[in-house]
Amino acid sequence: xxxxxxxxxxxxxxxxxxxxxxxxxxxxxxxxxxxxxxxxxxxxxxxxxxxxxxxxxxxxxxxxxxxxxxxxxxxxxxxxxxxxxxxxxxxxxxxxxxxxxxxxxxxxxxxxxxxxxxxxxxxxxxxxxxxxxxxxxxxxxxxxxxxxxxxxxxxxxxxxxxxxxxxxxxxxxxxxxxxxxxxxxxxxxxxxxxxxxxxxxxxxxxxxxxxxxxxxxxxxxxxxxxxxxxxxxxxxxxxxxxxxxxxxxxxxxxxxxxxxxxxxxxxxxxxxxxxxxxxxxxxxx
Numbered sequence: 001x002x003x004x005x006x007x008x009x010x011x012x013x014x015x016x017x018x019x020x021x022x023x024x025x026x027x028x029x030x031x032x033x034x035x036x037x038x039x040x041x042x043x044x045x046x047x048x049x050x051x052x053x054x055x056x057x058x059x060x061x062x063x064x065x066x067x068x069x070x071x072x073x074x075x076x077x078x079x080x081x082x083x084x085x086x087x088x089x090x091x092x093x094x095x096x097x098x099x100x101x102x103x104x105x106x107x108x109x110x111x112x113x114x115x116x117x118x119x120x121x122x123x124x125x126x127x128x129x130x131x132x133x134x135x136x137x138x139x140x141x142x143x144x145x146x147x148x149x150x151x152x153x154x155x156x157x158x159x160x161x162x163x164x165x166x167x168x169x170x171x172x173x174x175x176x177x178x179x180x181x182x183x184x185x186x187x188x189x190x191x192x193x194x195x196x197x198x199x200x201x202x203x204x205x206x207x208x209x210x211x212x213x214x215x216x217x218x219x220x221x222x223x224x225x226x227x228x229x230x231x232x233x234x235x236x237x238x239x240x241x242x243x244x245x246x247x248x249x250x251x252x253x254x255x256x257x258x259x260x261x262x263x264x265x266x267x268x269x270x271x272x273x274x275x276x277x278x279x280x281x282x283x284x285x
Contacts (some may be wrong), residue, residue, distance in 0.1 A: 001034045001274065006044060007060040015200060017225040018083040019145070022143040024062050025081075028270045041065040046072055056277050059115075062086065074114045078278045081119050084222060087112050092175075094193060094242070095209075099128045106132060113137075114186050117276035121223035122244030128220060141267040142221055142248055153201055153258055157208035158234035158255040163193075167210040167235070168195035169226060171251055180216040184238070190214075208233030212224045214235050215239045 009016075011023040026036050039048070042064040049072050057078035062070070063086065085091045089107050095101035112118055118138045120126040126140040145156075168181040176196075185192040186234070193210055197203040207213065211229035216239060221227070223244040230237050231245075234255040245251055250261045 001059055001277070002039070002055045003029065004055045005036055005038045005058045005060070006041050006062060007038070008041050008062065008067065010038060010040070010066050015198070016243055018061060020146075020200070021083075021144045021225070023171050024082070024266075025058075025146055025270060025273070026265060027147075028145070029273070032270065034274075049073065049076070058273065070108070070111045074110065077277055078113045078115055078272065079117045079119060080112060081273070082125070082129065082222075083121065085128070087129070092219050093128050093132070098131070099220065100131045108146070109133065117260075119272065121275065124220070124244035124247045125222040139276070140271065141265075141269050142263060143250075143269065144225055144228065144267055145266060146262060147224070148263075148266075150204070151263055153204060154208065154229065154232045155256055157205060158232065158259070160208075160229070162211045162234070163191075163209055165191040165193055165210040166212040166214045166238070167195045167207050167230070168192050168214050169194040169207075173219040177216050177218045181214040184214055184216065205230060208235060210235065212236045212238055212270075214258050215243075217242050227257075228262070231255075232262065 002227055005022065005026055005192055007022055009019055011019040015163060016280065023260060026038060029036050032103040032182045041062050042228065044065060046068060049069060057073060057076060057083055059078055060081045061083055064118060085093055087108050089105050110131055113135055115137060120138060120140050121137055121141045122142060126138055129138050140220060166185050168178060169176060169184065171178050195203065195206045197206055207230060213227065213235045215227060221244055227237055227243050228245050233252070239246065253261060
């Protein structure tokens, strides 16, 4: 198959969880013999869409995609690989009771409705999207993608010794709520280490060097890669009820056993992407 993968940023520009996942999906699709062209949403034009009218479009984050291009895509085959909540004007369902926004806060409705599928990161994520859009094309992927290199690294870390301490992600992103994790450890008199590193694998080594990971986000985490990474490296996790991963059937596992489950996602998730273009989906419940 021939794909165009559209995203606001790619991993060589922003090293976020969504971008790392997208990079791995693109890599797997290419290794499986598919053609994939990557393009930043801000560079997509009507001319580009016309030139690639025979392609299947995978739309990840699309904040910088123009309204005229979104309208043009309604006539094409595309899926939305949803990483957060771009159907909400503020992208934050935590602002609303039971995560359900009023109609006036819903945006991009037709764009979501016309997609062959809306692929969500977890069942928790899927339920929130369904509450707000009430569409029948919403699917849970039940996980994320990691490279084989990263999985092998985490497997090795899971078998090593750990300090009797807590890892706290040192993030300057407000909704990651580093300050609350600090308060928790201080109130419980727990030793802790603030973890950060621009090098992804060095970050994993630091994260997995402690027995526990403490994380209390302010907004729903559609999956939370960092929580899954902590579990894969054999850490216990202390968190709140806003983590998509904690509600997945595999979350009670950790270490090499969980890594094997996540490794299987490398086959399952790309296959779900391909199948989404082949199936007839309905847009209304």
